[in-house]
Amino acid sequence: MTEFTLGPLMAALDLAEFANRADADVVKSLVRTRGTFGADRPPAHAGLIRWSIDAFRNYRTAWLTHRAAAPELVPVRSPWKITHRRDAVDQRGVSRYEQTCWGRRYQSVDDSVREMWLLSLAAPVERPEIVTLAAANVAAFGGEGVPEKVRVVLFGATSPVAGPVVERTAAQIRDQAQEKVAPKLVEIVDGTARHPGRDCVSCPEVPACPALAAADLLPAVPTVPGPRRTLSVTDLRYYRSCPAKYHLRRQLKVRDTGLVEGRPVLVGRAVDETLRERHTGGARRCRPGDAPGGDVAMLPEDDRRTALEMLAKHAALCPFPDVDEVQDGRHRFLVAHDSRLDVVFGGTPDLLYRRGSCWVWRETKTSRRRLRRDRSLLREVPQLALAVLILSARASEDSPGGSRIELEQLRPDGCALEEVDPADPAQVAEAQEVIGELVEPLLRDTAFAPTPGDDCAQCEVRRWCAPGVEYLTANRRSAS
Structure with a gap:
């Protein structure tokens, strides 16, 4: 299945612009051939076909409107x-x-x-x-x-x-x-620095890259032939909710930008952004009366009050000023390569800081309720499980002080801070079990079929998912 989002759209535009096919005929061919148009390339997911039809129609409308003011323009096929x-190779050997x-x-x-x-x-x-x-x-x-x-x-x-x-x-x-x-x-052609991150998925240097931590992170998960992947906990969460949503949103990066996000998500994002602004380049401990960030100020009154209460609770758990270094930007995205599965696992801590010789990965979780206590912490918050695997793989690269993981829980009525040791064999074993259960079905999947359910109501790709739309329509009818 194609993982090049714009591939079907570009092929459709080629037909319209260079073969003079009518737009309606192009759309029919797009559906009939699943975006391949008879060429030897992977077919597209049904959701990508629907997205590509919308994109094709939008492009043609934009182009025809634009061409009305510039009628002399014609398409160019060759790049x-x-x-x-150079007569001889230069100092770079080129x-x-x-x-x-x-x-x-x-x-x-x-x-x-x-x-x-x-x-x-x-x-x-x-x-x-x-x-x-x-x-x-x-x-x-x-x-x-x-x-x-x-x-x-x-x-x-x-x-x-x-x-x-x-x-x-x-x-x-x-x-x-x-x-x-x-x-x-x-600067680009002279650059030789290695920065492990999201681009590792397509880098030919990965198998032997000395800057990328490598290990057999999930020994119980069988190998599956296929391209290298980058996986985060967000990817795994999306897949568990609906394989089609994972494929469209996380792999193909399409989403309905007009969809209004849920209130808890908006509150959590506003709190996270405020803390990120405070902790970037700062050395002062957060205080309950500190001014909120712009994201918090833009929330509706009830949600703004909730966010302010959470930020006030954070003051008791703020690690500053006892912080020696803070990582920001691309250096905050940590990766480790499962060399056997050929999966690059990645995660971005809400805060990554050094205290003495110890690096600390902190996750901040906002909620109106306490965490469940009938399940282990790693199962309740899979981000922690993946953090354990990544840090355990990177242990040889870390300072002598090693690393630890913190979970900061913020609620309007309280807060808590819990720690996880990525060097603890029991924690590593549980992390392998938790993440392995999420990864194994994803690696085997080649169809990414939708699984309609309650999550469809807030799905960022429902607009292009026929089963999701049908599910919500049927439920509205039954409710009425």
Whole structure:
């Protein structure tokens, strides 16, 4: 099954733009061939087919509206590419460099104007200047001849309106690219640092990478042939709720941005963001009367009061000022490679700090109720179980002080702090059992069929899931 979200959409647009197929015929072919259009590539999930139909219609609407103001534009099939050749290999051992840009390409009949459309999975959003400038540079100097001007157009798959449009002349692009893009490209090709993280899933260096902790993390789980995966507790939670939701939301990264999230989720996110702002670069202990963050201030009154009560309770558990170092940004995402299963497990602590020679992974859980006590802590909060596996695999990389895991529980009426030792063999064994039970069915699954249920009401991909929509419709009828 395809894991390239935009693959079916791009193939559909090729038919419309280069084969002059009517939009309705393209949609029929998209459904009939499951997004393959007869080519030798994996078929798409039923949910991705429905998403691709929406995205195709949105793109065509945006393009036809845009073309009304620029009727001279025609699609370009061949990628634009800037090639730099050396007579001999340079200090990096390279004799040929290429710059290209992925997207949809258009030009006027006289080639005085070129456009590069950059696609994203949600509504169109502003891109960093260096991104649009690099795209414009490829459009301007990656084809035959040089146009007078280049436009970079931003398209989001959930919106029928493209934009904003960034326009530059070729002379402007040459000067600005030399100043801003060239130094960044040199930095990239010169870079040799290793930063284990989400990109490990596609890196050919992984099997022998000295910076990536590797171990047989789940010895009881049988191996399953397939591509390398990156899995987090969020992935496992989504899969347990519904395999289709996991595939669409976590693997393909599609979601309904218009869906209103539940109140507990909004409160928890606002509390987490406030604590992250306070703890980043700070050395002062949080106090009950500290001003809330902007996310808390935007909550409805009842939810804002709940968040403020939780933040006040945190003051008793705040680790500052007895903190020697705080990790932030990409260094807070910790990974470990299960070399036998070829799975890169990853997790982002709510706070990762060093006290003395000991690193501490802290999870913060917000709730109106106490945790259940009829189940173990690792089963009740699987994030802790995965943290145990990741830290146990990374033990040889850590400082002599080792590491520990903390669970900070915040409620409006109280708080608690519990610790887990990732060096404890009993904790490791239980963590392997907890995570193994979640991972094994996921690795075997190739269909990711939907499992309609109560979770459909707040599902971020229900819009493209026919069984989920039918389930909710049937339940509304029975309730009435």
